[in-house]
């Protein structure tokens with residue numbers, strides 16, 4: 001576990017072969033690879049939830065169906081909020097790699113706020129459904145729906161807490177190798193949640209609309 | 212007030228069984244004895260500083276090992292209770308409910324709280340040494356994994372005296388496990404404890420994948436990596452992709468029980484078969500998670516004790532990787548009888564049989580490695596040799612079960628029980644024991660006594676065949692699994708009685724192993740060279756036990772069987788150490804947070820078991836706080852000065 | 867901070883072209899899916915197939931434009947890992963659907 005001061009870049013990104021800051025301490029590349037693999041496991045976790053949803057989608061037990069339930073404007077707004085936050089998250093990493101602390105903090109905060117708006121909107125949507133009698137306990141379809149979408153929402157909520165913790169550290173210690181690594185990793189997480197959402201959008205909401 | 216308290220206690224604690232009162236007393240006595248001994252010897256601080264807060268992979272490995280052996284004991288006692296009950300027809304040693312609980316705890320403990328930690332013990336102790344690293348990639352996460360396993364196992368075992376044990380089999384199928392048919396908290400204990408330890412397993416998987424991919428010594432390309440490390444890589448890949456399915460299956464069933472959802476109920480559109488499907492998406496890969504590292508152990512042991520490089524190294528690696536992928540594609544063979552379409556059953560039957568091919572490759576390679584080798588029949592080698600035929604028969608009966616139409620006959624009979632014990636004991640346990648004997652001197656610095664070990668070996672092996680061969684026949688005669696007794700007219704008495712004798716022989720074998728360990732602690736041969744078996748891989752280059760930074764200088768590797776080649780060329784680590792002045796080493800600091808996090812998980816789990824959501828919330832908040840605290844922590848390493856390393860190394864005769 | 871990147875960074879644009887294009891693409895793909903879904907011109911199967919393709923493109927956009935997917939300090943193990951994850955995910959999803967669509971009595 002000796003510190004590697006300067007690593008030889010092989011597949012490094014854009015800036016002329018030098019590795020970005022987040023790869024420079026010895027634990028940087030380890031954590032980043034570890035996190036990618038974590039994302040791969042999370043893919044399978046969501047796959048299991050999606051599989052359950054597809055199997056139980058038509059098991060509505062006389063209750064509301066997906067077509068009756070989903071409102072296009074609601075999930076479209078959620079989608080745009082999340083896509084935009086993914087974009088601002090990428091801008092944060094860009095600012096970080098340019099060593100611009102102010103912009104980094106700014107974009108992270110914007111991302112965070114968009115995330116909060118997303119979760120708020122989703123909660124609102126859920127409460128609406130519940131008010132119409134479409135609760136988790138109503139049918140297998142609804143159990144699967146709330147669990148799949150809710151698991152994603154819980155991931156986003158966790159991401160918000162995590163990102164807030166990193167914002168505090170950047171404000172305190174600036175952009176160093178440790179913070180760069182943390183920011184890069186949380187941004188991976190955030191984009192990943194966007195990817196999952198794209199599939200929720202497509203195979204949950206749009207499938208409901210189309211069917 | 213008093214009345215309601217009494218009533219609460221009556222439900223909370225398990226009552227009415229003399230066996231359980233006896234265990235209650237035993238638990239209290241043992242706990243008091245431990246507390247007393249620690250206090251008397253003033254060892255509390257030592258316990259906390261050296262063990263509970265450690266992030267050293269070797270110590271974590273030893274803690275896994277101790278836990279696994281304790282759980283093997285409990286699982287083994289469960290097995291003997293079952294076999295005693297089945298020895299003769301119409302016995303009432305156990306009542307039906309108690310029998311249900313015991314086969315459930317036996318199966319769950321053996322797979323999740325015995326086999327898994329035993330594997331993780333070997334992963335932890337061996338992999339970093341074998342690839343020339345100073346620790347795993349994420350030592351802190353490694354400690355979290357251990358404490359999640361530990362508190363998961365504690366929660367599970369608590370059900371024995373508080374609330375009542377789960378009783379629906381280690382697979383816990385709904386709709387039986389839904390609230391309507393199984394209202395007690397036992398099932399919740401199962402769901403939550405597996406969930407908690409499962410999170411730890413996923414973390415271990417990620418940890419070792421990164422360790423192996425990123426932290427090999429310079430020059431050790433993947434194709435020069437020892438086969439045990441390869442098998443760990445394969446096992447960990449399966450872990451990270453299979454465990455999420457279990458996480459989901461358990462979580463959804465828990466939602467059904469705690470929040471009234473309808474995933475697997477018989478009402479409101481639920482579909483219990485979906486649980487079974489998800490469970491086996493994990494469940495089948497799980498057996499490969501367990502057996503691949505055992506394969507890895509056998510490869511190391513066979514090579515070392517035949518004094519030859521393993522035969523067909525490349526085909527061994529290829530076989531491992533092929534198994535890693537196709538083992539994921541066969542899960543439905545566990546529920547052929549569900550009545551899925553003919554296409555489904557046909558596909559899963561054929562795919563299952565295909566796994567036999569790479570497995571066969573491995574068996575032949577072991578045989579060819581031994582062929583014309585200079586074989587030494589040490590204890591690890593004995594277990595490895597016993598492993599091969601035993602696992603091969605288990606594999607063959609597995610192919611019988613894989614024939615879907617025939618499985619309608621074998622399914623859930625004692626034939627199945629015999630089959631999977633042959634793979635789990637003959638495969639996993641024999642392999643792990645071979646590994647235990649092989650690496651024991653590396654862990655503790657002394658060799659386990661051969662004579663007692665041979666007695667244990669023969670008792671265990673003969674016992675195994677006496678116990679399980681009759682079960683194949685019983686299966687054909689119609690005896691189904693999970694029956695608590697049978698009438699004499701069935702004609703099953705003789706074979707059952709023989710089987711029970713075998714089980715007790717294995718029990719004696721286990722006790723002999725315990726005796727062997729105790730005896731060897733005092734009288735065992737000390738390992739002063741660090742290389743008692745004339746080994747081939749890097750761990751044998753180090754002194755036993757290994758200093759906590761492992762390698763004073765990371766060795767350069769140029770070939771497979773790195774240490775063997777160094778020895779051939781007259782090189783040693785000591786010579787390498789002398790080449791240039793030693794440099795200071797960065798190591799991760801000890802921390803109590805993983806332990807505390809485990810406690811919070813335990814609190815959360817316990818709360819949800821009893822539907823005390825406030826308690827569950829407290830536990831979860833505690834978990835989040837420990838996570839934030841870690842995120843805010845920046846100074847996680849310390850430096851061992853070069854001077855101290857020099858002193859340690861020369862005391863070990865390595866300078 | 868070992869190189870000149872930091873200085874030149876002060877003059878970097880607030881929103882670089884690459885990221886902006888990524889964002890635009892993701893919006894276009896989303897609204898294309900929406901429009902297709904609401905148009906009711908194609909059959910259910912065809913619509914779902916096209917929308918899944920659009921979703922896959924979205925993933926590619928996120929990976930390439932936002933996630934620095936090809937970056938690594940050595941062999942790109944993470945790509946292998948994610949590919950395996952995606953493969954197993956497809957197996958679980960389509961395998962489960964295939965297995966579970968037997969003559970189910972429960973609806």
Ligand code: HEM
Pocket residue numbers: 287290291293294314315317318319321322326379380381382628632635636639640678691692693694714717718
């Ligand atoms: C001392 C050796 C062992 C003996 C004598 C033994 C015996 C038994 C018996 C009698 C049953 C229950 C049969 C029934 O009524 O259905 C059983 C079930 C089981 N055993 Fe073992 N066993 C042993 C070791 C192991 C080991 C080492 C493992 C795993 C690593 C294991 C895993 C299981 C599992 C998963 C079940 C199924 C539990 C269930 O039905 O839910 N056993 N064993």
Ligand SMILES: [Cu+2]
Pocket residue numbers: 494495498541542544545
């Ligand atoms: Cu299987």
